[in-house]
Amino acid sequence: MSVQIICDSASDLSEATLSEYGVDRVSLKVLLKGKEHEDGQDLSPKEVYDAMREGEAPKTSQVTAQDFRELFTEKIAADQPFLYIAFSSALSGTYQSAKVVEQELKEEYPKAKFAVIDTKAASLGYGLIVLRAAEESRKNATLRDLISLVSYHSKHMEHLFTVDDLSYLQRGGRVTKAEAFVGSLLKIKPLLHVDDGNLVPLEKIRGQKKVFKRMIELMEERGKDLKRQRIAISHGDSEERAKQLASMIEERFSPADIHIDMVGAAIGAHAGPGTIALFFINEEYR
DSSP, X not given: OOOEEEEEGGGOOXXXXXXXXXXXXXXXXXXXXXXXXXXXXXXXXXXHHHHHHTTOOOEEEOOOHHHHXXXXXXXXXXXXXXXXEEOOTTTOSHHHHHHHHHHHHHHHOTTOOEEEEEOOOOHHHHHHHHHHHHHHXXXXXXXHHHHHHHHHHHHHEEEEEEOSOHHHHHHTTSSOHHHXXXXXXXXXXXXXXXXXTEEEEEEEEEXXXXXXXXXXXXXXXXXXXXXXXXXXXXXXXOHHHHHHHHHHHHHHHOOSXXXXXXXXXXXXXXXXXXXXXXXXXXXXXX
């Protein structure tokens, strides 16, 4: 029996993509206008972005231990081996919740075949890792082989992203209030990346055209084996700009595929509308 791949909604993979690849998903929670929602189920990213444009400040919370216990127990009862590939532990407590449940269930069911692994990745950087694992699972890769593959892609996944409005990052403590104010006045576009699972400022660039140009330059500097890769771009309700970046990448590197999807509600609640993020591997593609 092939290994079932499970991810959470911070992977920003659409329902259609999850279904196509046979991946199960658990949802982070989003609190909007006093009501708690299941990210990707009863709340669309578009609804979150529209609310943020109107001044709402949604909040998020991790997948609960109870959610994991119910899903994991169901798989164990069916004698289904599975691998839960998790959102970065530096950005959410979701991974830790899953690890606690993993330890408890392995004591209760010592013969169960499953694992929980931290990607230290987010959005479609995380999503690309999930899709690669799902592809290999369909080829009957073992649980051990899948863990090795996920670990490799997690270690070498590059995240480059920019936001349209610094105030959303300021709310989350990623930039100071003063930086957000000055940046907005000067039309500064922060370029950030992910280091050991954390969001880290990389450069400050003035103007949209320049930030896309810089993203392409960094992709050329950091990326390897790009022609064989599936590249991903996620966007905060800004599809045309995502397609513009994709066109630039296609012209420059001709990758095997470019996957475009919207930044989901859980991550979008912190990054805000207008976010553009680029993901690729910085080592030989496996």
